[in-house]
Structures are given as structure tokens and as C-alpha cells.
Amino acid sequence: MMGLILRLVAGAALMLLVFVLALLFDGADRVVNARLQRRIGPPILQPFIDQLKLLGKENIVPRRAVVWAFNGAPWVSAASMLLFFLYIPMGSLPPVLGGHGDMILILYLLSLSGVAMAVGGFASGNPIANVGAQREMILMMSYEFPLAVVMATMAWIAYKTGMPGHPFSLETFVAMPVWSVVGKVGLLGIACLFLAFLLVVPGETGKGPMDIPEAKTEILDGLIIEYSGRNLALFKITFALRALAVSALMVTLFLPWSLGRPLGLSGALLFILDFLWFWVKVFLTQIVVITVMRTAFGRLKIWQASEFYLVKVAGLSIAGMILASLDMLL
Amino acid sequence: MEKQYTIPIGPVHVGLKEPITAWLDLEGEKIVGATVRPGAIHRGIEFMARERNPIQVIYLAERICGICSFSHITAFVRAVEDAAGIPVPPRGQYIRALTLELERLHSHMLWAGVACYSIGFDSAFNLGMVLREKVMDVLEVLSGNRVNYGVGTIGGVRWDITPKVAAAVREMVKYYRAEFYPFYEIVTEDPIAHARMRHVGTLSYEDALRYGAVGPTARASGVRCDLRHSSPYEAYADFDVTPIVPQDYYGKAYGDVFDRFLVRVHEVYQSLDIVDKIMDGLPEGDIVWEKNATKVLLALKKAEGTGWSAIEAPRGDDSHVVHLAAGDENVTWWKVRAPTYANAVSWPVMFRENELADAPLIINSIDPCISCMERILTTDVGRGDQRLLTRKELLKMSREKTRRLMGK
Numbered sequence: 261m262m263g264l265i266l267r268l269v270a271g272a273a274l275m276l277l278v279f280v281l282a283l284l285f286d287g288a289d290r291v292v293n294a295r296l297q298r299r300i301g302p303p304i305l306q307p308f309i310d311q312l313k314l315l316g317k318e319n320i321v322p323r324r325a326v327v328w329a330f331n332g333a334p335w336v337s338a339a340s341m342l343l344f345f346l347y348i349p350m351g352s353l354p355p356v357l358g359g360h361g362d363m364i365l366i367l368y369l370l371s372l373s374g375v376a377m378a379v380g381g382f383a384s385g386n387p388i389a390n391v392g393a394q395r396e397m398i399l400m401m402s403y404e405f406p407l408a409v410v411m412a413t414m415a416w417i418a419y420k421t422g423m424p425g426h427p428f429s430l431e432t433f434v435a436m437p438v439w440s441v442v443g444k445v446g447l448l449g450i451a452c453l454f455l456a457f458l459l460v461v462p463g464e465t466g467k468g469p470m471d472i473p474e475a476k477t478e479i480l481d482g483l484i485i486e487y488s489g490r491n492l493a494l495f496k497i498t499f500a501l502r503a504l505a506v507s508a509l510m511v512t513l514f515l516p517w518s519l520g521r522p523l524g525l526s527g528a529l530l531f532i533l534d535f536l537w538f539w540v541k542v543f544l545t546q547i548v549v550i551t552v553m554r555t556a557f558g559r560l561k562i563w564q565a566s567e568f569y570l571v572k573v574a575g576l577s578i579a580g581m582i583l584a585s586l587d588m589l590l
Numbered sequence: 591m592e593k594q595y596t597i598p599i600g601p602v603h604v605g606l607k608e609p610i611t612a613w614l615d616l617e618g619e620k621i622v623g624a625t626v627r628p629g630a631i632h633r634g635i636e637f638m639a640r641e642r643n644p645i646q647v648i649y650l651a652e653r654i655c656g657i658c659s660f661s662h663i664t665a666f667v668r669a670v671e672d673a674a675g676i677p678v679p680p681r682g683q684y685i686r687a688l689t690l691e692l693e694r695l696h697s698h699m700l701w702a703g704v705a706c707y708s709i710g711f712d713s714a715f716n717l718g719m720v721l722r723e724k725v726m727d728v729l730e731v732l733s734g735n736r737v738n739y740g741v742g743t744i745g746g747v748r749w750d751i752t753p754k755v756a757a758a759v760r761e762m763v764k765y766y767r768a769e770f771y772p773f774y775e776i777v778t779e780d781p782i783a784h785a786r787m788r789h790v791g792t793l794s795y796e797d798a799l800r801y802g803a804v805g806p807t808a809r810a811s812g813v814r815c816d817l818r819h820s821s822p823y824e825a826y827a828d829f830d831v832t833p834i835v836p837q838d839y840y841g842k843a844y845g846d847v848f849d850r851f852l853v854r855v856h857e858v859y860q861s862l863d864i865v866d867k868i869m870d871g872l873p874e875g876d877i878v879w880e881k882n883a884t885k886v887l888l889a890l891k892k893a894e895g896t897g898w899s900a901i902e903a904p905r906g907d908d909s910h911v912v913h914l915a916a917g918d919e920n921v922t923w924w925k926v927r928a929p930t931y932a933n934a935v936s937w938p939v940m941f942r943e944n945e946l947a948d949a950p951l952i953i954n955s956i957d958p959c960i961s962c963m964e965r966i967l968t969t970d971v972g973r974g975d976q977r978l979l980t981r982k983e984l985l986k987m988s989r990e991k992t993r994r995l996m997g998k
Contacts, residue, residue, distance in 0.1 A: 297716040387597050391619070391946060469710075469782055477605035477708050478947045558782045559710025561947045562619065 271346055271356045278345045282500035283307040285543060289503070289551045296555045307500065311493050319489035324385030333380025334487070334494035337373035341501035344369045348508050349434045350538045353531055362428040363411050366509065367404075370464065373498060374400050380495075381473075381483025392482020395562045396466075396473035402569035403463035409577040410453045410460070413584055414438060414513060417446070420588040434516045442587050449583030454514050456577035461510065461549045463569060465503045468554035472562050507546040508538075515541055594622065597946065601630045605708050605950030608960035612937070612953060616946055624941040624949075626934065631960055632967040636924050640995065643919045644670045644744060644890050644912075645883055651910075652738045654926065655962045657700060660693045661903035662926070662962075663742045665910040668823065669924075670744050673897025673914045674890050679876040680825070682746030687825040688759070688868045689732070689741050690901070691861045695766070696725045697904035698854045698861075701957045705851060708951040709786040721769060724762050731758045744886055745879030751872065759869055763862050774855050787848035791940040791952035794845055801939060804932045805906020806857065807956045809835050810850040812843030817902035824901075829867050834860060847948075847955040854957075891919050905929040905957045923992060928962030 287304040294301025303309075321327055346356045347366055374396060381393030418427040421441040425432035439450060462468035474482045484495050519537040521530070560568065600611040609630040615623035635654060639647045644667075651666040652659045664686055671678065678686075703718025726736045732755050733739035733748075741747050751759075778784075793803065798811035808815050816833035818826040834856045836843040843849055880886050894916035900909040906929025913922040933956040940952045966988065970976055979987070 297713045298720055299716060387595055391597070391616075394618075471710060472947075475710060475947065477710060477950050480604055555713050557711065558706065558714075558780070558786060560782060560785060561945060563945075564785055 267356055274345055274356055275342045278342065278501065278504060279497065281539065282497065282504040283311065285504055285546055286500040288543070289546065292547055292551045293555050296552070307496070310496065314488075314493035314496070315490060317489040317492075319491055320486075322385055322486050325486065326383040326385070329379055329383035330486075331491065333376045333383065334491045334498070337376035337380070337498045338494045338501065340369045340372040340376065341498055341505055344501075344505045345508070347430065348505075348512055349431050350508075350535050353535055354431060362426065363415065363430060364428060366430070367407070367411060370502075370505065371400065371404065373502065377473075377483060377495070377498070380487070380491075384483075384486035386486050388479045389483050389485050391479050392473045392475075392485070395475075396483055398562055398566055399463055399466075399470065399472060399569075402566040403460045403573070406456050406569060406573040406577040407460050407464070409574065409581055410457050413449075413453055413577070413581040416581075417442065417450070417584055417588065430512050433513050437516050438514070442584065444587075445590075446584050446587030449580045449585075449587060450514075452576050452580030452583060456573050456580060457510060457514065458549055459573045459576070460569070461506050462553055463565065464506045465550055466499065467503065467550050469557040469560050470565055471554070471559055472565055475559055478559075503546055503550050504542065507542045507549065510545055510549070511538065511541045515545070593617075599949050599953065603950065606953060607704065608958065610953070610958065610960045612941075612949060614941070614946060614949055619945045619947065621941050621944050621946065621949065624938050626937050628934070628960060628964055629967055630964075632964040633961065634967075636926065636965065637995075639921050639924050641920060643887055644914070644921055645887060647921055647924065648743060649738075649740070651926075652740070655928070655959050656737055657697045657959065658693060658903045658905065658908070658962070659738045660689050660741060661901060661908050662910070662928075664690060664824070665899045665901050665903075665908045665926075666912065666924075667742050667744050668899035668901065669897040669910040669912040670890065670914070671897065672899055673895045673912055674744075674893035676745045676879055676886075676889065678746050678824075678879060680873040681750075681875045682877045682879075683824040684868055684872050685747045685749070685751060685877060686742060688751070688865060689729075689739065689747075690824070691865050691868070692725055692729055692732075692759075694861045694904045695858060695865075696722050696729075697957070698858050699725070701854060701904075701954075702851065704954055705787075705847070705951065706783070708954050709783065711780075711783060714783075721766070724765055724769075728755075728758045728762045731755050743878060743883075744890070746877050748878070750877050756869060756872075759865060763865055766858070766862055770858060778852070778855070784848065786948075786951070787851060788846060789844065790847045790944060790948045791955050792844060792846045793936050793940055795843065797936065797939050798845065801936045802932050803906075803936050803956075805902070805904075805929050806850055806853045807906065807933045807936065809833055810843065810853045811845035812837055817900060817907055821900070823899070825868065825871075826864075828871060829864055831860070831864065847951055850955050887919065890914060892916055903929055905959060905962075906933060922996065926962075926965055928959060928965070930956065930959045930963040931965070934958065934963060 286307045290306060291301040291304055321330055344366060349355045378393040378396040381389040381396065414433065415427040417438060418432050423432050423436050423441055425435060439447060442450060462470040466474055474484065484492065487495055518534050525533060594615055594617055597614050597616055598611055599614060600606055601609040611627040613625040613627065614621050635650055639650055642650065648663050648667060651663045654662045699718050699722040703715045706714035706718065729739055730736050733741050741749055793807070793811050795812045798808045798813050803811065804815065812835050814833045814835055816831060818831040819833050834853050836849045836852055839852065839856065893914045896911060896913045898911050900907050908929055909927040911925040915922045937953065941949070944952060968979065
């Protein structure tokens with residue numbers, strides 16, 4: 261009973277924290293993006309101001325919309341993204357719901373929020389939102405395959421090399437960096453997987469060259485075209501949370517190094533330092549992978565993005581899988 | 591067979607600078623049919639001109655377009671000079687050519703930025719805007735204005751090139767030679783920009799001729815046409831301007847958006863060369879035929895006849911025809927044919943076999959100026975019916991209307 265209450269409190273606190281961090285990182289993303297483009301950019305708290313403004317606006321539901329799906333989609337997508345963080349170990353801290361879910365659940369939560377967004381687009385009854393939702397589904401089907409290959413290979417490596425812990429549990433990868441358990445060929449394989457995951461991130465977050473479902477100059481923000489007020493605020497949070505979530509997943513899987521342990525810390529100090537270190541790593545990852553990528557490139561077309569993921573990135577992830585397997589079997 | 595549905599791009603759209611509607615019939619993402627409906631921004635400038643004398647009309651002509659404002663007044667004053675037989679001193683001609691080239695520079699930079707924006711490449715858009723500031727500053731030094739410069743007048747120009755202006759122009763040329771290259775490189779070597787623009791919105795050489803495309807749109811399809819080359823006006827005969835076509839640089843003209851981009855980027859360099867030559871060969875002397883506006887007006891009042899002029903605006907051929915009647919102070923009639931009018935006809939051809947994602951890019955690729963283009967508006971609100979007017983009917987209606995306005 262005590263444990264349950266503790267978990268509830270920790271979970272609530274964590275959700276509040278990621279909510280603030282997601283918007284803060286979103287603000288930082290906008291500032292860095294502006295600076296890279298020789299602009300000044302908005303104040304770093306702009307996303308909070310936007311949220312407050314949107315919450316004060318009227319929530320318009322189009323006449324032709326399927327009302328329950330239209331209003332429900334933002335809640336489902338935002339909630340599933342918040343749930344995501346309950347399964348992520350932060351630094352040396354175990355996840356709040358550790359042991360109750362694994363990598364596969366996390367993938368489902370990511371997909372669920374994407375599907376919910378698409379459902380909201382379809383439900384709004386607008387042909388442009390319809391196009392956006394179709395694009396979202398196509399994009400999702402394209403990047404899920406390389407992502408699944410990356411995840412499965414990671415678990416396979418963990419299982420084969422006998423890393424302590426359950427192979428599908430994220431804690432396994434935090435306790436022992438996956439780079440340290442394989443040989444030279446395996447390192448190359450993991451590098452391939454890392455690169456494949458890195459290329460999946462823009463698709464997963466809908467940013468950078470893969471902002472196709474929300475293409476502003478083509479389909480006017482696509483699937484969120486009909487959203488306003490509270491619903492739009494929820495979608496904005498979802499986008500910020502997705503960027504944060506995928507960066508956090510990347511840090512957990514590929515960049516798990518602790519800062520406290522090499523310094524010889526222990527106890528509460530270790531947990532606090534590693535917790536902060538974790539968010540620093542997430543922030544840097546988000547800036548490099550999402551902000552810089554979206555500043556450096558234009559937008560692809562949906563079939564080009566699909567081809568990119570299903571041929572190039574999938575090939576890269578399979579190469580990683582083969583190299584890692586070779587390393588473990590030979 | 592997929593279900594067809596129709597999506598409007600416009601009249602007000604993030605990717606478009608001006609109001610125009612393209613109704614796209616889609617099968618999935620593929621465009622199977624396109625109907626372009628202009629008519630949202632007609633202002634009746636020619637009608638207003640009938641109550642103004644030619645010098646007042648200059649300021650009206652300047653407001654036909656916000657980007658190629660000087661091209662329109664150059665075409666207009668040249669037409670008036672043609673009708674009244676007014677000569678322009680060589681220094682005036684050189685300054686006109688200089689301003690035209692400065693205008694081409696900022697028009698092309700704006701276009702390149704907007705094209706990048708259409709494919710979601712916001713960084714290049716912002717870079718283009720930063721680069722464009724420089725030429726706007728030079729125009730401000732020359733004339734005191736950034737958009738409608740008020741440089742041209744009948745018989746010459748109003749502002750001389752002082753040493754200060756000359757220094758600013760020289761500095762600008764140096765700045766662009768150093769700064770524009772990275773921009774060119776980003777865009778031509780960027781794999782995503784290439785993927786988005788190559789084989790998109792293709793207009794073949796034959797189609798470009800058949801539908802009468804002009805300017806960079808035609809040149810990108812491989813048509814060697816440039817009025818600065820084929821029928822030099824102002825000071826251009828001194829510089830030997832050759833039309834820029836992609837086959838001269840890359841062996842083959844595809845006529846797609848990518849080629850239109852290349853042509854415009856190379857034209858920026860060409861304009862820089864021309865600006866250099868203008869500054870080197872600037873003749874001494876008067877800048878205007880007659881400084882006193884009253885005397886000019888008196889001469890124009892006596893003039894009788896129709897004047898005609900066509901110049902190479904940044905977007906293509908811009909033609910103005912003006913009629914002056916002896917004893918009448920005002921312009922009797924005035925016709926404007928902006929380049930977009932000729933290029934817009936090619937839109938439905940360009941839309942063929944393309945996707946929804948390309949639509950705003952294709953619309954932007956001819957650098958449309960809708961307010962330049964819309965010179966006529968017929969409405970069926972009064973009659974309460976809808977019908978398609980043939981070319982013959984339209985011509986007849988236009989002639990009747992002109993006669994009625996002229997009181998004959």
C-alpha cells in the first residue's frame with residue numbers, strides 16, 4: 261500500500277517535471293534554431309506563454325467532425341506520451357513503474373500517441389487534415405520497421421552477451437553501456453544501429469526533414485489544421501513531449517554513462533547528480549539530433565521519406581543487426 | 591481506382607505570397623487535374639490612370655507591384671517617351687539600367703528564399719532575407735526608399751549617382767560575390783533540395799514555346815530569350831547580355847523547378863557583372879531631359895500618339911502601351927501586360943504528374959505576381975449565371991468597354 265502511494269506521488273511529480281522540461285527544451289530548441297539562422301528568436305519561455313494563450317482561447321469543433329474522436333485524440337496522445345516517462349530510468353534512478361513495462365511497451369506508447377494524432381486528423385472532417393493524417397500513418401509505417409530492428413537487436417545483444425537484467429528492460433542498458441560488452445565488429449554494428457536510430461528520430465518527432473504530416477507551406481499544418489484552444493495546446497505539449505521522449509530513449513539506450521560513479525559518489529548525491537546529468541544528456545541530444553537537423557535540411561516528400569526509411573535506414577539497421585550477430589556468434 | 595477529392599490551395603495560403611486559388615483534383619497525393627482561379631486582387635489601376643496626367647501615373651504604375659515596381663515605371667515612362675518622342679540622356683539611361691539590375695537582384699533573392707520556404711527549408715529562407723537587406727540598403731541610399739523608389743521620371747531619372755551611392759554599390763557587389771556563393775552552394779548541393787526540385791513542375795521546351803512562357807521560366811526550359819539581349823533598351827546595348835539557359839551550364843535543360851532555381855541564381859551573378867559594368871562606364875551629363883515638371887507636362891499635352899515599350903523585368907517581359915491625345919492632359923488609355931500573365935498559362939501543364947506537396951512550389955516557381963497579372967475582372971454576380979468566356983468574346987467585351995470609356 262505504502263509503495264503504491266509512493267509511486268503515485270513520484271509519478272505525479274515526474275509528469276509535472278517532464279511537462280515543464282519538455283516546454284523548456286522546446287523553447288531552447290526555438291532559440292537555437294533562430295540563432296543558427298542569424299535570427300534572435302523568441303524568449304525561452306515562449307512555449308509556456310503559448311500554452312497559457314491557447315488555454316484562454318475558444319475550443320472550436322468543426323461541424324463535420326466526429327466530436328468524441330476529435331476531442332479525445334489530443335488527450336490520448338498527450339497522456340500516452342506522459343506515461344512514457346514512467347518507464348524510463350533517469351540516471352541511476354530506476355523508473356517509477358520499473359518491472360511493469362519494457363521496451364516493447366514503450367514502442368507501443370510512442371505509436372499510440374502517433375495513431376491518436378492521426379485519428380484526430382481523420383476525425384476533423386477536413387480534407388487537408390485527412391491528407392496530413394494519411395501522411396502521418398505512412399510515415400509511421402515507414403520508420404517503425406527500422407526502429408523495431410534496432411530495438412530487437414539491442415535486446416538480442418543484451419541476451420546473448422549475458423548483460424545482467426532482463427534483455428527487454430531498459431534498466432539493463434543503463435546499468436551497463438551496450439558499447440562495452442561487444443568486440444570490434446560488434447561496435448561497428450552498434451554504431452550502425454545508433455545511426456539508424458538517430459535517423460528515425462526526426463520521423464518519430466515529426467521535425468526536421470520529416471515534418472511532412474504538419475507541412476506548413478504545403479498543407480497548412482496538416483492534421484492539426486482544425487484544432488484550436490485547449491486541444492491545440494495539448495497537441496503542442498504532445499509534440500514537445502515526443503521530442504523529449506525520443507531523446508530520452510536514445511540517451512537510455514546508447515548514451516547511458518553515469519557521471520557519479522566515475523567520481524566515486526554514492527547514495528543520494530549519486531542519484532541527484534546522475535538525474536541532472538541524464539537531463540543534460542537529453543538536452544544535448546535533442547539540440548544535436550532535432551534542432552540542428554531541422555535547421556540544416558528542407559522537407560522531403562512523403563514517398564521520399566518512406567523510401568528513405570524502408571530502404572536506406574532499414575538497410576543500415578539490418579547491417580547493424582548482422583554485424584552485431586557476427587560479433588556474438590563468432 | 592482511388593477516390594478523387596478536391597483540395598484548394600489558396601486563395602490565402604501560407605506558401606503563397608498573393609491571393610490566388612488552385613483547385614487540385616487529387617488521387618491520393620497525385621494531382622490529376624488543376625483549375626487556377628485568379629480574380630481576388632484586381633484593382634483597376636488603368637481606370638484610375640485615366641484621371642491623371644502621365645507624371646502622376648508614374649506613382650500609380652509603381653504600385654502595380656511591390657517587387658518589380660521600377661520595371662513597371664520604366665516600361666510606362668518608356669512608352670510615354672515613345673508616344674511623345676522624348677529623348678533620355680545617356681546618364682539617365684545608365685541609372686535606369688542600374689536600378690533595374692538592383693531590382694532584379696532583390697527580386698531573385700526573395701524568390702530563392704521563398705522557394706526554399708516552400709520546401710520547408712526555413713534556414714535558406716532566412717539567409718535569403720538577410721542577403722536581400724543589402725541591396726535594399728543600396729536602393730535606400732540611392733533614392734531614400736526601399737520598395738517604391740520613385741527613381742524614374744519621364745525623360746530620365748530623378749536621383750543621380752553621387753560618390754556615396756557609387757561606393758555603396760561597389761561595396762554591395764563585393765559583399766554579394768563573397769556572401770551569395772554559400773547560399774548557392776547550400777541549395778545546389780543540398781540532397782533534399784535536389785530531391786524536392788528536380789523533375790518537379792516540368793515545362794518542356796516545346797510547351798514553353800506553345801504557351802508563351804517568358805523570362806526565367808522560359809529560359810529554364812531552354813528557350814534563349816532575354817529582351818536585354820534580343821532587343822536592348824536603356825543602356826543594355828553596351829553590355830552584351832547573353833540569356834542564361836541551363837544547357838550552357840549543365841548540358842541539358844529539364845525545365846523543372848530546379849532549373850528555374852539555377853537560372854535565377856546565375857542571373858544574380860550576371861546582374862552583379864552588369865552592375866559593375868554600369869558603374870565603370872557611367873557617362874557624365876544630365877540625368878533628365880527636362881527638370882521642370884511643368885514643361886514636361888506641356889510637352890506631353892501637345893503629344894499625340896500611341897507609345898509602346900517592353901522590358902525584361904525580373905520575372906519576364908513586361909509590356910506597357912500608352913495612348914496620349916493632343917490637348918488632353920491625362921493618359922487616354924494604358925495597357926499593362928505583366929510577365930506573370932504569360933507564365934501563369936503554363937501552370938496546368940506544370941501541375942501534371944506531380945503531387946500535392948509540390949503544388950505551392952510549382953505555383954511559386956514562376957515567381958508569380960498576381961496583382962501584376964490581374965488586369966481585368968468580369969463578374970457574373972449581376973447576371974446571376976456562370977459561363978465560360980471565349981477569347982473572342984473577351985476581346986469583343988474589352989474593346990467595347992475601352993470605346994465606352996473613351997466616349998466614342
